[in-house]
Amino acid sequence: MYCCNIFFFTYIVLFYLINAIGGVARNSMRNFAFNSFTKLVYSNKFLTNVVNRKLRKMANEEELALANAGKDENGDSIFGKIARKEMKVDLVYEDDKVMAFNDINPQAPVHILVIPKMRDGLTRLSKAENRHKEILGHLMWAVAEIVRQKDLGDFRLVVNNGPEACQSVYYLHLHILAKRQMKWPPAIYAICSYFN
Ligand code: AMP
Secondary structure: OOOHHHHHHHHHHHHHHHHHHHHHHHHHHHHHHHHHHHHHHHHHHHHHHHHHHHHHHHHHHHHHHHHHHHOOOOOOOOOOOOOOOOOOOOHHHHHOOEEEEEOOOOOOOEEEEEEEEOOOOOOOOOHOOOHHHHHHHHHHHHHHHHHHHHHHHHHOEEEOOOOOOOOOOOOEEEEEEEEOOOOOOOOOOOOOOOOO
């Protein structure tokens, strides 16, 4: 465990050192370092667990609480209240099956959430069954329609599934992120989306 802490610490130091160097050299060095680190860590189950545990510890308490609160997936959800119009949101799009609204904690200049009006067991994407095929297709179509209507150009579509993916609201939702340069791969040093 001690050795893993040193390993993690070395990575953080390297990260800041590389960040201190400017320009193209920095980007290629950073990509190389991240790619090598990712490959190394995720080729080994033990290291994967250690890094995942570390990242979870580093996540702020509110986020952890939210992730844990959603684990049973039995209760109502804040998006249920929004879908039933019991809670006000900044509505962007609505039809008979889905609605879309601005995220209260945007991670990009445009950050829209798209949800089905009925949760119908879809607390997360991995719960999808045969009967959900139509609504899942409709959600994807709605994303394209919103992007067209709002002339968003390029965008990223994100679905967080479960605590390890930092899902905090257990009601299926699609994140549309747009109007800023995204990075790929999503950095493994990121705590959820904050440093992405
Ligand atoms: P996830 O972490 O994928 O479950 O995403 C949940 C998202 O819902 C986060 O980006 C929150 O900022 C967002 N969110 C939570 N409550 C609200 C709300 N009342 N109105 C708009 N967005 C919300």
